[in-house]
Amino acid sequence: MMGAMARKPVAREAVLDAFESLLIAEGERAATLDAVARLAGVSKGGLLYHFPNKEAMIAVLLERLDRLLAEDLDAMAAAPEGAAAYFIRSSVWADTPLDRVFVAATRLAEVAHAETQRRMAGVQESWLALLAADVGPTMAKPVLYMGDGLYFNAMLARGPGETTVGLAGDVEALVAAVERLRG
Amino acid sequence: MMGAMARKPVAREAVLDAFESLLIAEGERAATLDAVARLAGVSKGGLLYHFPNKEAMIAVLLERLDRLLAEDLDAMAAAPEGAAAYFIRSSVWADTPLDRVFVAATRLAEVAHAETQRRMAGVQESWLALLAADVGPTMAKPVLYMGDGLYFNAMLARGPGETTVGLAGDVEALVAAVERLRG
DNA sequence: TTAACTGTACCGTCTGGACGGTACAGTTAA
DNA sequence: TTAACTGTACCGTCCAGACGGTACAGTTAA
Numbered sequence: 001m002m003g004a005m006a007r008k009p010v011a012r013e014a015v016l017d018a019f020e021s022l023l024i025a026e027g028e029r030a031a032t033l034d035a036v037a038r039l040a041g042v043s044k045g046g047l048l049y050h051f052p053n054k055e056a057m058i059a060v061l062l063e064r065l066d067r068l069l070a071e072d073l074d075a076m077a078a079a080p081e082g083a084a085a086y087f088i089r090s091s092v093w094a095d096t097p098l099d100r101v102f103v104a105a106t107r108l109a110e111v112a113h114a115e116t117q118r119r120m121a122g123v124q125e126s127w128l129a130l131l132a133a134d135v136g137p138t139m140a141k142p143v144l145y146m147g148d149g150l151y152f153n154a155m156l157a158r159g160p161g162e163t164t165v166g167l168a169g170d171v172e173a174l175v176a177a178v179e180r181l182r183g
Numbered sequence: 184m185m186g187a188m189a190r191k192p193v194a195r196e197a198v199l200d201a202f203e204s205l206l207i208a209e210g211e212r213a214a215t216l217d218a219v220a221r222l223a224g225v226s227k228g229g230l231l232y233h234f235p236n237k238e239a240m241i242a243v244l245l246e247r248l249d250r251l252l253a254e255d256l257d258a259m260a261a262a263p264e265g266a267a268a269y270f271i272r273s274s275v276w277a278d279t280p281l282d283r284v285f286v287a288a289t290r291l292a293e294v295a296h297a298e299t300q301r302r303m304a305g306v307q308e309s310w311l312a313l314l315a316a317d318v319g320p321t322m323a324k325p326v327l328y329m330g331d332g333l334y335f336n337a338m339l340a341r342g343p344g345e346t347t348v349g350l351a352g353d354v355e356a357l358v359a360a361v362e363r364l365r366g
Numbered sequence: 367t368t369a370a371c372t373g374t375a376c377c378g379t380c381t382g383g384a385c386g387g388t389a390c391a392g393t394t395a396a
Numbered sequence: 397t398t399a400a401c402t403g404t405a406c407c408g409t410c411c412a413g414a415c416g417g418t419a420c421a422g423t424t425a426a
Contacts, residue, residue, distance in 0.1 A: 007375055007421065027294045029212055032411060043377045048413070050375085109339050110293045111210040120339050141353045142360035145332025146325055152335040153328070156292050156303055170324045177325035181360055191396090192400065215385060226402045228390095233400095236387070 012050045014040040016064070019057050023104035028111045058108060062119055065105050068098040069123060076130055083134035084143050084182070087127065088174045091147035092167050093154045103155065139181045146174050195233045197223040199247070202240050206287035211294045241291060245302055248288050251281040252306060259313055266317035267326050267365070270310060271357045274330035275350050276337045286338060322364045329357050 018040035022031040033054065037047040051057040072090070079086035093099055108116040124144070132140035154167055201223035205214040216237065220230040234240045255273070262269035276282055291299040307327070315323035337350055 007419095009375070011376070029294050033413080034411070044413090045378065045415090045417095046376045049377095053413070106339070107293070110290070111212055112208075117339060124336065124340075138356055139360060141356050142329055145329045145336070145353075145357065147328075147332065148335045149328025149331030149333075152331045153307065156289070156300065170328075173321055173324050174328065177322060177364055181363055194401070216387080217385075226404095227387095228403065229401055231387075232402095 009050065011040065011042045011046050015042055015047050015050060016057065016060060019061065020100055020104045023107040024100060028107050028113075031107075058113065058116070061101065061104060061108075062116065065101040065119065065123075068101055069126075072098050073126055073130065076127075083130045084178045085175050087131060087143065087147050088150070088178055089171060091150040092171050093151075103151075106151075106155065135178065135182050142181060143178055146177065150174070192233065194223065194225045194229050198225055198230050198233060199240065199243060201225075202244065203283055203287045206290040207283060211290050211296075214290075241296065241299070244284065244287060244291075245299065248284040248302065251284055252309075255281050256309055256313065259310075266313045267361045268358050270314060270326065270330050271333070271361055272354055274333040275354050276334075286334075289334075289338065318361065318365050325364060326361055329360070333357070 015036060019031055019036045022035055022039060033047060034044055036057075037044045040047065051060070076083050076086050076090070081089075090098075093103075105116050105120060109120050127147075128140050128144055131143050134140075135143055150167060150170070198219060202214055202219045205218055205222060216230060217227060219240075220227045223230070234243070259266050259269050259273070264272075273281075276286075288299050288303060292303050310330075311323050311327055314326050317323075318326055333350060333353070
């Protein structure tokens with residue numbers, strides 16, 4: 001029988017959200033412990049109370065990624081429009097919780113964070129399997145790469161946000177292309 | 184006529200190559216002045232003799248990108264197989280000088296280096312124009328995104344290098360997809 | 367019932383190291 | 397002779413992480 005939490009750990013989620021936001025907006029380099037603590041409205045000491053080091057923050061962020069991704073894979077498999085069309089539409093930046101962790105994780109993979117790279121590779125495989133079931137094994141990769149290209153462009157063109165409008169217009173062209181590839 | 188160099192500036196190119204290599208292999212964060220100088224086999228003083236600061240190194244790297252890219256655009260426009268197929272085939276990592284600067288530049292864009300992002304956006308536009316001339320305006324973006332997705336995957340899956348073999352096998356599937364989209 | 371105690375949730379400061387950059391004196395080779 | 401270096405010493409800043417302390421909610425035993 002433990003002494004029950006005295007107060008709710010409000011700072012914990014705030015820190016994680018701040019870490020995610022900084023990764024998205026400015027990349028790994030800008031996501032220093034100080035910057036994260038400041039954005040979260042928490043002292044640096046408070047941050048380190050919850051996460052003994054930066055690696056621990058990353059680990060919990062990757063857990064969040066796994067959780068949200070599992071949900072999305074279910075939705076993708078069950079999508080009435082088909083997994084491929086669902087995938088393309090969801091590849092455009094929409095500021096959903098999944099989009100946010102995914103981009104944050106990409107920022108970590110970019111700087112060669114090994115564990116993150118491993119997880120991301122697993123994600124790609126999961127997507128590919130569902131795409132293959134929808135459009136066939138030979139056209140699965142073309143579709144996968146189209147979606148990835150969408151993400152890639154959104155991220156390069158000054159982080160996600162600005163370019164949303166421009167890219168959103170491309171989605172229909174991509175969905176049309178996917179229909180043409182199907183079979 | 185120029186002012187009679189006593190010795191050839193061998194260190195200059197070596198430094199630039201080392202900077203490029205570190206960006207590719209480990210990202211911007213690892214490409215410190217000390218690390219670049221060490222890999223180039225040059226003293227830190229020697230590095231700073233040629234490049235007064237890091238920004239100057241980046242500027243010269245972007246010049247290299249522009250030069251190699253201009254050559255590649257010519258080849259792409261003149262490709263007998265068509266610009267689109269050429270683009271897809273050249274989107275896979277092949278360790279060419281252009282591939283190297285391009286990935287290095289991507290690393291800089293990732294960490295929100297403004298000038299690099301501007302240049303990369305220009306690159307995308309150039310490619311898009313040639314693709315549109317080949318496969319039509321509506322299918323240009325799907326093709327562009329496929330190529331970008333190829334790059335994206337090569338870079339995420341543990342930096343460029345390892346995954347070359349796996350991705351090379353995908354190229355034919357993509358080229359086939361492009362043929363299906365054409366018209 | 368309440369004083370003593372326990373564990374959680376923080377805050378603020380400090381330290382050691384890395385990094386970008388400066389300065390400058392000496393060395394080498396065309 | 398002069399450009400192209402090497403090497404070292406140094407500065408200011410920033411960062412990850414350690415540390416000591418505080419506030420307080422819940423638990424327990426007299």
